[in-house]
Amino acid sequence: MIKPVTIKDLARQLNISISTVSRALRNANDINPDTKETVLKLARELEYEPNFIAQSLVKKQTRIIGVVVPLINSNYFSEALSGMTDLAIEQNYHLMICQSNERVDLENKSIRKLVACNINGLLISVSKDTKSPEVIREAQNKNIPVVMFDRIIPEVSCTKVIVDEYEGAYKAVEHLIRKGCKKIAHIGGPRDLSVSKKRKQGYLDALRDYKIEDDPKLIIHCKSFEEDASNAIRKVLAESPDAIFCINDLTAIMAIQYARKKGFSIPGDIRIVGFNNDPVSGVVQPALTTVMQPGYEVGKLAMGVLIDEIEKKTAKHKLFTLRTRLVTRLSSR
Template identity: 40%
Template sequence: MKNEQITIKDIAKALNISTSTVSRALRNHPDISDETKKAVAELAKQMQYHPNSIASSLRNKRTNTIGIIVPEIIHTFFASVIAGVEEVAYAEGYKVLICQSNETYEKEIINMQTLISSRVDGILVSISNQTQKYEHFEWALQRKIPLVFFDRVCEDLNTSKVIVDDYEGSFQATEHLILSGCRRIAHIAGPQNLEICKKRKEGYLDALKAHDMPINEELIVYSHLDQREGMLLAEKLLTLPQKPDAIFAVTDPVAIGAHIAIRKHGLKMPEQISLMGFTNDAVSDIIEPSISTMAQPSFEMGKVATRQLIYQIKNKTAKPERIVLKTELIERNSTKKIRLKALSHS
């Protein structure tokens, strides 16, 4: 055959039947005989026929495609989320278009324009650390395109959200450090325009208060969630006249940066200083000493968010839901063992 797009007209001409018969045979229509269906299917395979998805989407007003916007694919957390998204999407007959904002508001706007122009049926979003305005998300809602936020969410819009209990996870992480004997616990926080960062800081502060420990503002520094800043901010903390005896980092990439700074200063973990992260990045487990962390169910988050999005695509009147997943403390070699049984809190 010529190097051209094969159509049902080509199949119909080769079999000397009508295009409508070919079309119905390919859709397994009951009015078409098994013999004809078999002949059409075999020739379609031989001729390498592929349905025109654009034409089909115009007829059905659906593309069977969903879009996802993540800050950075390079992070294992978001790569794992995407794997969960694809598992559910493909099982339900949807293709996935993946975009990354590279942690910039401007690129996130371009991502939304691209997905809307591609006529996706729904969009999953985890916002960038720069995002403080949300008009570009409203474009999708105005066009009746379902939106589901995950991890880093937009609280100002009435949409479904899939998150972890960032406050509880942060409280538990900080309490673990307290009960292991740490008394000057620093926190490398994240941008406070992100709800996850605010909640993790709140959990840290409330754990200190619950154990009658003072809040020292010089021990709280703010990052943009990357490894390099984690290293530089840990350097700053380690040059204080009174060094911290523990660092709780807002994410594992930030904790990995802090780990580099601690090693550079010749301090032993956990004997001289403890380190706690939040995410359960794959590197945290293989670095030496391995980093204790609060694990997020990233793969499950991707699956849950996709199920929710597909439900909303199929049920246009569905009300938004807020789904909260649990974190899990992973104790590794960067923190001391707990001396006392953790106290309950309300």
């Protein structure tokens, strides 16, 4: 095993002090330019890499940001992580990413482990079952800035970056109404999840504004998106709706497949709309009308405001809300 090159190795080969090498590597002003260039040249030749852990101990600044998301394989969260990563690299920060897998216990363990790693800040989107902010507040009590994104806990005092779920849902249902639909079902997410509440409220308000009475039998909540969606779709179709607004694209695609299997024409008999604009929504048959969420922008903005808080550029907690866009395709035309 080849030992990594250290500052001591550079100093020994150049016959200069370790402190001189250190100042050259960090581009200090109080060092001879020729000496600096000689040190940097040798460092490149020997493929010297700085000891990140040692530097963080000296500076008491790890430049590590912890990120906790419910699911990494979700298109929306992967886009958000991409936005975070791009800005983190640009600002010379490093990410430690954890997946809660929609479990509160794993979420809490992840937060505590990240705090134990001396992270400088925490970005989190909570699991579908998270109700208590206790562990997040533990991090805040250790002076770790926290920014919540997408799925938030309103009671936590911190900066939050969200998407206007309500507006997106309202536009989706309004679109169906304008297409002549009058019996619109809604397959929602977990009742207590912030995004589920906002999407349901957008659905209800669109019906109300267009003088359509909501029917409780046409509204079904899924505790688990994947496991409960099939049962929800069967129950909803039994009520003979002329349209279905789904909590996400996965549920909407399952609804399309099940409805077609039962002999329904999409959009002839039933129009279907999803939420997220996952890549698969454009290739499923028929292509799915959906609400586009700016995942990349959410991630980048959340990272940016967190870095500002870490670097004390701002201490005021704010709520940032990004807008959605309805993408109309064949499933609702």
